[in-house]
Amino acid sequence: MHRRDFLKMLGAGCLSGCTPPAPPFPKGELLGVSHDLGHRLHDGTLPAPNSTRHARVVIVGAGVAGLSAAWALRRAGINDFVVLELEKESGGNARAGENAVSAYPWGAHYLPIPTMESKAVRVLLAELGVLQGDPFAQRPRYDERHLCHIPHERLFWNGRWQEGLMPQFGASREDLAQIQQFDELIAHYRQRRDAHGRKAFALPMAHSAQEADLLALDTVSFREFLLSKGLTAAPLHWYVDYCCRDDFGCTAAQTSAWAGLHYFCCRDGEGSNATSDSVLTWAEGNAWLTRRLAAPVGQRLHTQAAVFRVEEQSRKVLLDVFHAGENRSERLIADHVIWAAPLFALPRIFADCPSDLAAAIAQTSHAPWLTANLTLRQPPTGKSGAPLSWDNVLYGTPSLGYVVATHQRLRVTPAPTVLTYYRALTEETPAQGRQRLLNTPWRVWADDILRELSVPHPDIAQHVQRIDLWRNGHAMIRPTVGFIWGNARARLQQTGQRLHLAHADLSGFSLFEEAQYRGIIAAERVMEQEGLRYVSLVA
């Protein structure tokens, strides 16, 4: 026996003998998008349609883009539409779950204070009572209950929690100087306007300035861009990389510098009681918004409805739809189709898909994500420093940290809670990440998550009751180098005759504002082609 083994054995003996019996390992489920149904779409095993139905507009996909298209149609008084959703529930990336402790998000969980350009977001928030008063005011008032409460965010670094996400305590003088330089660089781009007064980086991104030097930023990675500016500090690069993984599902070395700068520059919306770094958030995340968008759609929303064939004819579009709940298929004959589902699925089912469109879609790539909701008997305790915040991030770990679902709850006393843990699988290629997502058993993920979180929270395992996991192989489009202002995305903008693409994929990154914008643009194009009167929500 080697000495090391002997010591290990001693250690193990002590562990089993000296510590109280460990609580039972938490229970949980492994959930995810309908993988099987997705695959059946193109292996030809679905039944042939046995009925036919006409619809003026068919919206495929009930995520933010599809529900926003429906919202725009409803606002214009058009009610003759159908929304088809592959999953059991609407919401797309804003889907949510709920248990006895709290509602919790499975995806997007906040909305920044809308910019002046995000008109449609403002109108929606006013409609829902979140924004009070004139929706187009420079600094409108927001319902305090939905503004993220203090404490906002904290970072675990060097053995303690610090306030805010930018590494500060433990950073060297040089690091801090570079962080300040970075802030100044961002401030410069935030203020930059073109000859028409357009922002360098606007939200929605379609409103951004089109100056050549700005668009050229798309041809280098965000990491290279920072290095070229002499910004080399490791804590700064960690922070920037974290932001890219969090918003785009890819690393700073993969992200287009234009997209990276867009993230840091575009959010400048303010309120009379909110600053530009304020966000709106809800226990269930952005499902709070999508559920309010879905409710009025009512019977027109069909879930578990898989479109397995699309054919564009001169005056109509034919859609073959499999209703998994009823195990039957039907043919929809639509005047217009708004394709508000992820684009990668389209070429496989689109008869006579134009080859340049298929080629453009082939150039998109999507990030695989894992989301975990941990149900705890009591809020996590542990290492000193800043108190438990809404967003809690761990420096140098593969995850993106966790968000506290009960943060907005109005109560003083500590109570059971749900932590939503996010992880973009960026260590490998998206395809390899998807394989890992598919092949890794629940217990391996659960162990991995608890191991990571027990560094700042040594006793967390004793308080966790459940760990539920959500796997999403194509969670969000990746704004990789060259994609934002390259030919592929330009091709996606070209509209079909009756098949209109409407998805955040068209913007190159998955944000509520972008998805909503694309959905509304498609709806308004339909209305224009139909010669209907409407007041634009985006112009």
Next chain:
Amino acid sequence: MRPALLATVFLIASCGLAYELIAGTLASYLLGDSVMQFSTVIGTYLFAMGIGSWLSQYITGRLALRFVQIELLVGLLGGVSAAALFLLYAWVEGPFRLALYLLVLLIGTLVGLEIPLVMRILRQHIGFRDLVSQVLTFDYLGALVVSLLFPMVLAPQLGVVRSAFLFGLLNVLVSLWTIRLFRDELPVRALHLQCGLAALLLSAGFIGSDRITTLAEENLYADRIVYTETTPYQRIVVTRWRDDIRLFLNNNLQFSSRDEYRYHEALIHPALATLPHPARVLVLGGGDGLAVRELLKYPTIQSITLVDLDPAMTRLFSQYPQLTQLNQNALTSPKVQVVNADALVWLEQDAGRYDFIVVDFPDPSNYSVGKLYTEAFYRLMDRHLKEDGLAVIQSTSPMYARRAYWTIVTTLEAAGLQATPYHALVPSFGEWGYIIASHHPYQPPRKFTVPLRFLSPESLPPLFNFPPDMARVPAEVNRLNNQSLVRLFESEWREVIR
């Protein structure tokens, strides 16, 4: 015989210095100003040793017997000295300094007798030159050893009280040793008995010194702790010193029974006395029932709902005799309904509207409690306030946390309420602040119809006047998404409390 007696010199010198150090340490510990205490104790001690030396000429015969008796006395007095002084200081507000110097004088005198006697005993065995040299050598050597041992080992390891008992036992040991050396000329049996009794007493003290220390310290520091409980929400400590009962939550003073009437009269009556027919009252926080005691002075009040988070608090103040005497059994009054709930959660669910709302929460020292001072909270509170009703909010000190105080005023105004700030002097807290919130302008009452000790129509107007050092300062609104109040409160109080 000679080495044995020189060893004795070493030991008695050690003990002698030890008592001096113990007295000095204890005096500095209890009275402070260690330079003064050590100087006066050492001075007195040396002077007393001089007296002892002078007195030694009057001891003529039976030197060994006298020496043994003196040793026993030194051992007893020195051994119990620390414990006695400690208990005396803690329990009797007596003349501690007088007792201290008397004891030092007594022990010093006895110790002063020792060396001359030993020298006279040894003179029979050693020549004078060697005698002086050797006795004094061992005397100083013993002093050196103890002066090093005491601060480095004994005081930190054993404590002052136990060390004293240990040296007392050493003195008894010296006695026994001496009895053995001079067994032919001494009444051995009687002396052994005395030694045994002394040893027994000192051993008991040595073993029990922890309890003696605890007994003394309990009295010394937190007055007398009469009740402690750790609940899921806080640590509750009630102390009593003479007729002063104090409540501490998480080590923060909540009230002192000597002046709590000032705090609670100022909290309740300026607002309540202006309401013509207050019937329904809501108290948020205030689980001690003292605010309720003031409310119950008004016969028109039909129901009081008290919402306090901690059931242990309201139970304590409903059952514990000294405390129910203080709140005059307010919490068990049939008019009072006690609810143990999170005020925010309860307010969201309750549909009631009240004539008077008393908001008596702990100070906003963390984000959790800070939520109870936000615009959102005051809007929620407002939903429960009748159109002609009034609310009063305890709002920290406008003197020590001036910006925090005016932040609360500004926040109430942002929530659409009229805010009337006022303050009162509560000696155990300092200058304390309150705010009346209402829908219509508030006018102070012209008279009070209930018995009061602090407030009178004449003493009231100055409470609404803020002198320049507490006058209004511009402040931010405290919101759930900024909680500026918590940061202000922390920074302002940090300036005041060391």
